Amino acid sequence: xxxDADCIFSNIEAxxxxxxxDSRVFRASAINQRLSQGEFSGVLLGxxxxxxxxxxxxxxxxxxxxAQRTYNLGHARTRARIEMAxxxxxxxxxxxxxxxxxxxxxxxxxxxxxxxxxxACLRKERAPxxxxxxxxxxxxxxxxxxxxxxxxxxxxxxxxx
Numbered sequence: 001x002x003x004d005a006d007c008i009f010s011n012i013e014a015x016x017x018x019x020x021x022d023s024r025v026f027r028a029s030a031i032n033q034r035l036s037q038g039e040f041s042g043v044l045l046g047x048x049x050x051x052x053x054x055x056x057x058x059x060x061x062x063x064x065x066x067a068q069r070t071y072n073l074g075h076a077r078t079r080a081r082i083e084m085a086x087x088x089x090x091x092x093x094x095x096x097x098x099x100x101x102x103x104x105x106x107x108x109x110x111x112x113x114x115x116x117x118x119x120a121c122l123r124k125e126r127a128p129x130x131x132x133x134x135x136x137x138x139x140x141x142x143x144x145x146x147x148x149x150x151x152x153x154x155x156x157x158x159x160x161x
Contacts, residue, residue: 001114002031002044005078007085008121009114014107023050023142045079052148057155067161071152074160087130089117 002011013029023046026032034040035055044056052058059076063069090096093113099106 001082001085003082003085005081006121007081007088008118009085009089012111012114014110016107021049022047026050026056027142045075047079051142052144052152054145054147054151056148057152058144058148060152065156067156071156071160084130085117088121088127089113091128091130092117092120 001009001013003009011029011031013025013031016025026046031040035044036053040055042055046056046058048059048061050056050058057075059072060068063072093116096110096113099109101109
């Protein structure tokens with residue numbers, strides 16, 4: 001899932017039933033293909049489980065400078081919005097805590113709940129209380145892209161030094 005600063009989901013890839021690593025789902029997604037081909041401009045933020053790419057920036061695993069630590073802090077604070085969006089979604093729709101349906105049906109339910117969540121956000125409905133209970137960081141399974149690291153380094157130089 002991808003969301004904006006208002007916790008509105010703009011992209012959902014819900015066709016992978018079962019337990020699949022987030023970065024594997026992203027690598028096979030249409031949004032990844034379109035970003036890779038330059039169809040969209042912009043930058044996504046991912047946790048350390050993703051490979052750093054020119055359009056998907058990740059935190060430094062072992063920041064060496066003050067600028068890199070500041071980047072990681074800004075990255076974490078910004079990426080916290082997706083964690084908040086997940087928390088809001090699960091608080092609004094308690095059924096998402098323990099779905100007892102077929103995997104295909106679960107994917108449909110998740111998408112439906114996300115659409116209803118977006119409508120609630122757009123209508124400025126009162127947000128439910130959110131208890132952040134999960135650590136969303138994943139272990140890395142794909143290596144960083146060299147160009148992605150160069151872009152990340154440029155962000156550090158331009159905005160965090």
